[in-house]
Amino acid sequence: MADRPKAAVLGAGEIGTAFCELLTTRFAPIELWEPDPDIGRAARKTGHAGRVSADLAGTVSDATVVVVTTGASERPSVMQDMADHLTSGAVVIISGTGHQRALEDAVRTLPSHASVICATPIAWTRPGGTGASSAKGPSSVRPFADAVAGISPSPSAHPDAVGVVQAILEAGGATAFFADPREFDALATAASVLPTLIAATLVRVVLGETPTTSSPNDFDRAGGIAFAEMTRALEDPAQGIEGDVTIVSDHALRWIEQVIADLQATRQKILDGDTSPIGIDAAASRRRQWITTRKSSPELAILPDLPTPARRRLFF
Known part of the structure; x- marks a missing residue:
């Protein structure tokens, strides 16, 4: 045409x-x-x-x-x-x-x-x-x-x-x-930026700071699928994400603080010898619910009323 x-x-x-x-x-x-x-x-x-x-x-x-x-x-x-x-x-x-x-x-x-x-x-x-x-x-x-x-x-x-x-x-x-742009930025930071930051932290802590560093306990050879899946976000990180973090720094900090607070609560339970569940089963159940919801068709999702803009039929 x-x-x-x-x-x-x-x-x-x-x-x-x-x-x-x-x-x-x-x-x-x-x-x-x-x-x-x-x-x-x-x-x-x-x-x-x-x-x-x-x-x-x-x-x-x-x-x-x-x-x-x-x-x-x-x-x-x-x-x-x-x-x-x-x-x-x-x-x-x-x-x-x-x-x-x-x-x-x-x-x-x-x-x-x-x-x-x-x-x-x-x-x-x-x-x-x-x-x-x-x-x-x-x-x-x-x-x-x-x-x-x-x-x-x-x-x-x-x-x-x-x-x-x-x-x-x-x-x-x-x-x-x-x-709203600020609301979307908070959502996108949790969906894309936060997993990448956490994956990078796991690699640094477990494998070491640099590619030449030997990981403790021969983890380079012994690491399993769980660790690979947890760090998959680093397999193909979003273009320019290092610099992009500063653009959404307030949202990134808020999510990081919540992650730290949750890990500290888990750490305290372990230190106290608390034998009550630390929330893994509950988190697994919540994840399954999220997966089901995320895969549902839009017609089944519960969404707020959204504006319906006029369509320019010239293109579509």
């Missing part, structure tokens, strides 16, 4: 390439901006973007939809550099850590004619796992299958733009929900 609108994706990480794959069904051309030449070369091989370039102005120019997926620490400068090149009425999707900070930065740097919406998927299955579609063809492109995606529009975002973003995420297989 020759008259399809142009879309631009900034950042060739996992989320950026997933958006490229998804947008190919409705937009053309798809242009991907990636300043790192090695990452850019790898992105070209996927074939999802018609053009991969380090030219930010050229990538953004004339794009109806611009998806910003760069790390949170780089995001303000990227938005500032692209501001003068946005087409009038562009839909700017910011996907990544820190919805509250992202919207604050957008107000300072982006023109008022742009509709800015934060939209970040929280994955349920790993890429290529059971949740991802393996079928061929445009109708089967669902890179966010089984994910939930939080949407935090800026107050000035046009309702049609919000509808377009919701439709894009749902076309990718995600269940979209609307959230």
Whole structure:
């Protein structure tokens, strides 16, 4: 279709390439901006973007939809550099850590004619796992299958733009929900950042600080599946998560303090010789309940009333 609108994706990480794959069904051309030449070369091989370039102005120019997926620490400068090149009425999707900070930065740097919406998927299955579609063809492109995606529009975002973003995420297989940016940041920190921080702590404590450190009691060879599963978050950590922690530091600190308090309570029970349950069975039961709820279809979930934005049928 020759008259399809142009879309631009900034950042060739996992989320950026997933958006490229998804947008190919409705937009053309798809242009991907990636300043790192090695990452850019790898992105070209996927074939999802018609053009991969380090030219930010050229990538953004004339794009109806611009998806910003760069790390949170780089995001303000990227938005500032692209501001003068946005087409009038562009839909700017910011996907990544820190919805509250992202919207604050957008107000300072982006023109008022742009509709800015934060939209970040929280994955349920790993890429290529059971949740991802393996079928061929445009109708089967669902890179966010089984994910939930939080949407935090800026107050000035046009309702049609919000509808377009919701439709894009749902076309990718995600269940979209609307959230206050601060509330979403607290949720996303618990879902993504906290497990990574705890996994890193476990590795440092049990295996040692550096790859050359020998772990005590030959744990390098004796460690089992439980430890591997507990530290799986480090297998493919989110791009730029080291810097992103500072963006949600207040939420991270609150969750860490709760974890410490719970561990201290367990420690005290052990010190006191308290033989009452320390809560493992109860936690296991609560986890099973969560798994069941998380796998339930949206129709069965108990959700608050959410705004239903107008849909722009031009794209979806």
